[in-house]
Amino acid sequence: MSNVFALLKILKDVKNTEWQVLAGPILILIILSMMVLPFPPFLLDLFFTFNIALSIIVLLVAMFTRKTLDFTVFPTILLFSTLLRLALNVASTRVILLHGHIGTHAAGNVIKAFGHFLVGGNYAIGIVVFIILVIINFMVITKGASRIAEVGARFVLDGMPGKQMAIDADLNTGLIGEKQAKQRRIEISREADFYGSMDGASKFVRGDAIAGIFIMIINVFGGLVIGIIQHNMFFKTAIEVYTLLTIGDGLAAQIPALVISTAAGVMVTRVSTEENVGEQIIRQLFYNPQIILLSAIVLGFLGLVPGMPNFIFLLFTLLLFVLSLWLFSNSHNLVFFPFQKNIKNTKNTIDDKNFDASWNDVKLEDQIELEVGKKLIPLVNINTNNSLIRLIRSIRKKYARDMGFLPPLIHIRSNVNLSPLFYKILIKGIEVDIGKVYVNLLMAINTGHTTGLLTGEKTIEPVFHFSAIWIHPNLQKEAIEKKYTVVNAVTIIATHLNHILHKHVKELFSRQEAQGLLDYISKNMPKLTEDFIPNTISLTVFHRVLQNLLLERISIKDMRTIVETLIECSVNKENDINTLTSIVRIALGKSIVQSLFKNRIIQIIGLEPNLENILLQNIKNGNGSLEPGLANQLIHNTSQAIKNQQSIGAPPVLVVHHSLRIFLSHFLRDSHPQLSILSTMEIAGVKEIHMTNIIGKNN
Helix, strand or coil: CHHHHHHHHHHHHHHHCCHHHHHHHHHHHHHHHHHHCCCCHHHHHHHHHHHHHHHHHHHHHHHHCCCHHHHCCHHHHHHHHHHHHHHHHHHHHHHHHHHHHHCCCCCCHHHHHHHHCCCCCCHHHHHHHHHHHHHHHHHHHHHHHHHHHHHHHHHHHHHHHHHHHHHHHHHHHCCCCHHHHHHHHHHHHHHHHHHHHHHHHHHHHHHHHHHHHHHHHHHHHHHHHHHHHHCCCCHHHHHHHHHHHHHHHHHHHHHHHHHHHHHHHHHHHCCCCCCCHHHHHHHHHCCCHHHHHHHHHHHHHHHCCCCCCHHHHHHHHHHHHHHHHHHHHHHCCCCCCCCHHHHHHHHHHHHHHCCCCCHHHCCCCCCEEEEECHHHHHHHCCCCCCCHHHHHHHHHHHHHHHHCCCCCCEEEEECCCCCCCEEEEEECCEEEEEEECCCCCEEEECCCCCCCCCCCEEEECCCCCCEEEEECHHHHHHHHHCCCEEECHHHHHHHHHHHHHHHCHHHHCCHHHHHHHHHHHHHHCCCCCCCCCCCCCCHHHHHHHHHHHHHCCCCCCCHHHHHHHHHHHCCCCCCCHHHHHHHHHHHCHHHHHHHHCCCCCCEEEEECHHHHHHHHHHHHCCCCCCCHHHHHHHHHHHHHHHHHHHHCCCCCEEEECCCCHHHHHHHHCCCCCCCEEEECCCCCCCCCCEEEEEECCCC
16 A cells, blocks of 8 residues: 555656656657567557657647747757657568568558558559658758758858857947846857757758668568568569558658658748748738739639630639739728728737837937928939939038038938928928929029019919919920029929028037037047047037037138137136137138128128117126117118118128127027128228118117
8 A cells, every 4th residue: 555655656746847857768768669679550550640740740830930949959859750750660660571461451550541542552653652752851851951951050150259249249338238148149059059950950851761762672572571481472462462561651651751851941941030931921922912913814814725724723813813902902901801901900919919119119310301292202213313312412512511511411201191292391300391392393483583474373482482483394484584583393492401401500510510520620630639629628618619600600611720719718718608609700700701702892781889889788787688679670770781781782791899799699690590790800800891781870
């Protein structure tokens, strides 16, 4: 009784432990016993059936595996399944040679079924089928899988140093933690081990195929010798019985071998993704409705050829046509089938379960972006002579040459939610302006000097808000004769972008652009920037000074003067950005005057002395604002002075006392962005100045 309790205790302990560790040793013992001990036909049927079931399970697992490393035990399974088949061959050979003389049922029902049912009881056909299966397994599947495994192992090993460096880089930059880095290193090592094991394990399958041929030959000749000599069988009867038994034995072993070889090929040829092989095949083979429709048309023509199996060909033509219609409706969100919507929703639900956020989902806003409606997409085609991309590149180059820094890239993308003829300009994701253009029409702009009317759709030019007309290209010559300015859609958008670049330069010239400019100067003039930042001034101060200059459309390409001035004057005024900007402006005075007065005739706007004294006193008292009536009058008079300047062809430039320049620049910038305000110290070197307009003269 005590022995019974001890046995129960042992079984309980096995149940509570990881009993899976016994699976391998038990299988090895069974394989060895089949090679040594005589097995009855019933056990042969049992293990042949187990071998077939095992091969099917292995193939299905390989098909449904999403990543190679999810089935790393496959090389070991390949070894055990090969040994199992060879052991079955040994056991079945023993039974065939011992009891084959009593009939084809001597080796069990599985071998009998494969020998009679699958090949119709004809041993000649059985030999041919068996040889074909062995050739397919040995020459095609196993050989191809072995070669792919060999090449895969080589590439995985060659790529290991690069993958390790990528992991170290991600770890150093903080994209992953130490735990993730360790896990990824383990996965790389496991991947290399897997392909190395597959390279060797596939040789077992090839050897198994060769062994199957020799086993068949030995069984046939051995059976003939034993049947004729020992059991006095007729030659015809002996060759029929032993050949059918041998063929049944070979087919029962080689068909599972063929399935296992196919599983090996699936494992080494698949690409690791989030989909299994079946999903990849369906998604990548049957994804294009045009291809399926073209296949249906070709098959339909073949089905109409006399003598062909017309019904079968036309049946497949119909099936392919229905499939193409379903794919087309699915890609365009059209419901042609009642179950389509449910299928799509189910797929999305499954995908959502495997979805997780990553840094790839973080979209950083572009500094400047152009969105176009769908009818404006042809304007972006770079292969055309009048491409918007080409013109934008030219604008950026000109802007860089004129202003002294490289503006950020302008990203262009289509927006299906935007009206087809509209375009939108965004700065850091915020809409700053919008416009409408016609691709096949021209805009005739009335600048105030036209001599006639034109036929077309009236509009407003988007940059300077002149009245304009959309005209047909046939009217271009007439419009030019009537002194209209004629431009196409590409020029309008490009001019608008150029205007936005100047208007929003403060947002576009960020610290990154300032650092890039500083790096460029350091590369070309290393001594100039030596100990400049951060020892002399900070990058923030340097950036803000350049921003102030660009905000008033002053070129910063004379970086030698700017840097030298900042070095000389920053000792006592390190954080006074406005004062540093004023000093730099004085140093750039000649350059500023030359850029504003290209014809060398200095015609400026001035302030009436009493108004100037009032403003100076206001600043002296520390008052940063003006009395409302005075403020409105100043804005109105400035507007009139600008118009007078434009009427005589002079640039709108206001020259004021040095102490007033910053105040008036901030005050008038929003109402009169086209006005340039200089201090008397910035034009100190100019000898001849004409004051053509005076603000406040009548007050």
